[in-house]
Amino acid sequence: MRYLLRRFLAWFAIAIITITTLFACTNGKIINNGRLGISDRTDERIVLGTTSKIRTLDPADANEFFISNIFYNTLERLYTYKEGSNEIIPQLAADMPKVSEDGLIYTVPVRTGIKFHDRTNFNAYTMKFALDRFMNSKGAPAYILTDVIEAISVPSETELIFKLKQPLQFFPKFLAFTGAAAISPQVYKHIKDEKTGKLLFLPDKLVGTGPYQVTQFVEGSYLRLDTFPDYWGKKPANKGIDIQFFSSNSNLLNAFKTGAVDIAFQTLTPTQIKNVEANAKQNGWTIASGQGATILYMVLNTQQAPLNDVRVRQALSAAIDRPLLESRIFFNQRAPLYSLIPSAFVESKPVFEQKYGDGNGKLARQLLESAGYSDDKPAQITIWYSPKYGGNGDLIASTLRASMQKNVGKILQIKTERVENTVGYAFLDKGVYPAYLLDWVPDILDPDNYIKPFLECEEAKGDRCTKGSSQFQGSFYNSTEMNGLIAKQRKERDVVKRSQILQKIQELLAEDVPFIPLWQNKEYAFAQKGLQGVKIEPNQQLPYWNISK
DSSP states (O other): OTTOSOHHHHHHHHHHHHHHHHHHHHOHHHHHTTGGGOTTOOTTEEEEEESOOOSOOOTTSOOOHHHHHHHHHHOOOSEEEOTTSSOEEESSBSSOOEEOTTSOEEEEEBOOSOBOTTSOBOOHHHHHHHHHHHHHTTOTTTHHHHTTEEEEEEEETTEEEEEESSOOTTGGGGGGSTTSOOOOHHHHTTOBOTTTOOBOOOTTOOOOSSSEEEEEEETTTEEEEEEOTTOSSOOOSSSEEEEEEOSSHHHHHHHHHTTSOSEEESOOOHHHHHHHHHHHHHHTOEEEEEEEEEEEEEEEOTTSTTTTSHHHHHHHHHHOOHHHHHHHTSTTSEEEOSSSSOTTSTTOOOHHHHHHOSSOHHHHHHHHHHTTOOSSSOEEEEEEEOTTGGGOHHHHHHHHHHHHHHHHOTTEEEEEEEOOHHHHHHHHTTTOOSEEEEEEOOSSSSGGGGTHHHHOOSEEETTEEEESHHHHHTOOBOOHHHHHHHHHHHHOOOHHHHHHHHHHHHHHHHHHOSEEEEEEEEEEEEEOTTOBOOOOOTTSOOOSTTOBO
């Protein structure tokens, strides 16, 4: 609650929210008359419940999934994704960019006649301010742009020029990142340290150009979004969105079942989702789902025995039975993943399925025996995981271990260890863990964002990566061939040729096995009877502006 200015009002708001939340758990009718601590609740407003948390409202310092959904609905970028597809289209830009012959200069025309939520005018200068602040504030997502942009210039209020560090044929997708959005200089330019002049973050305000504006935020309790009357684009189908934050999945499920929220989004457990699906028809609930962009995978430390032997890593790949966990634990709410690039991308190739299959104990034993292991001298591997991994880390890890042991036999001894991610992440790049279960939410919807952040190495000593993505991920994988292929596909403008390079990358991944892809998720939004327009986009986002009763 540190962002509220008046302690008394904060305590009062907390008390109101606590009382209404308690009523939500026991009496849906009471909370429907005045829930969320918002007195003007009408049928023209939508109440969305979530267990996600908002750490900050500042787009220069936020990189979590749920806040990206808030940015998607309240802020705008030069480019966005066409609804219903992964196609990039202009948003605040007036057209697609012009690209220089060498691929280093992108010239972007910018719209005029658009206002920020504080009624000041948007133009190319204000867009440059926002992008410069995003990069120079050094917040969590700053690297997304600083890694690729060398400089931004503004010849006029209707034009931006980007100079890139290296050619990047899918650069407009970086400008579609939810946090790379226009924000009002009038509000944000004064947020500095008076002594040092250092840019500071603004965690409790959000002033952009989108169809919704933030009008009320009580950290950990609720967020109120009102429609912006001067919005330049298509008007929303509702008058506003009231977001209620719940402390647990059970509370969110109960609130949805009692009608205390119109929509439940992010996140119910697989068991709870199965329960809602089973009762949806009789209650008139609708379920919006879409193939998510989040992947679950296992990172393997290629420098730590016995995983420093590629045959052992390959044996692990063969031993894993993805469909077993898909049905037993995930209730078919996650799909098996056979490449780091999800199947939603046309460039994806199921290389692990083709090379190893699922639960292939015979192949796993052959590989381990060729590496010198036997039932009397087994390969011993410890897999670390977070208790929250995939919604139920303990169950996933124990089932994964049991199925692998069953498939392969005594020649492979698997041990599982729990660790909180806050601790695990601190030691992952130090080489502490032999194997670790992780998930990945992409920043950019492009195959590159499932390749470069995993497999690229900038500096190495021998075959050990000492600086780069693979070191950061904890695999320490270094391959000159892989590094060359990654760089080449980033520059290639021919779609067919780039796809061929990406195929080679995936084949090399399956051969060297620094990572084992496991599953890809589905996103869900659950809506009450009578709600329309609830849809998960291919970019995993939930647009609020289409929702109505």
